[in-house]
Amino acid sequence: MSRLPDDVRASLRFFAFFLANGTVDMDLLDGIDYRQALMQDGSALEMVVTIFTNILDVDEAGLVTNADLAQDRAAQWIRRYCDPSYVVDPPFEPWEVELAGP
Template sequence: MEHLSADLRASLRLFAFYLANGTIDVELLDEVDYRSTVFHSGSSLEQVFAIYGNVLRVDVDAMVLNDGDAQYRVAQWIRACCDPSYRVEPPFEAWETELHFEGRALPPPESVRDALGRARTTSSATRATTSPNYVATHPHPGRNRAAPFTDDALPLA
């Protein structure tokens, strides 16, 4: 069995880095400290990684095609959990939020279903334009990045 490509490993690593650092999609989540919500229970963190993995696409060479889109969908789910007035557009489709175990899709836990119910029935809020100073020193990969990650592009953790 092959290992994951360096590009895919970099995407996973940076996703975890931005998530733990509180900088997933800083425009959508500006001034929202979501970490206590996401890290409060394993179910929330599990759902975050499920959405990221379900939305993430790779090409035939295992190069990541839509890291920014996958992170944005996660940010929308997080925002809906932290801000009940936030409306997700477009609403999540079932395949985006499926949890998988041994190749089978499982229904999400009840606490996650409640958040998903809010996220699926809502429309987008106005995006904030200010970002923390962190972005200046650690650029976010951005939506639909075209170039693959290289080792010299990775921030030091």
């Protein structure tokens, strides 16, 4: 079995760091301490990771081509979760929020 490419693992590691540190997309989430809200509901954290990984694109060389977009879309979901008046633009496509696995 093959391991995930280094660049993919690095993107996941950085996203986890920013998420736990409260620094995901500082412009969009300025003033919103989303960490406690995500930890109270495991499904919310699950969806944030799902969106990030569903959007993450990897080229043939194993390099991530859109980590910023993946993080931005996850941040939009967080913002909507914490602020129901926020409108996600463009709206999420079904494949972006589709949970993987059983």
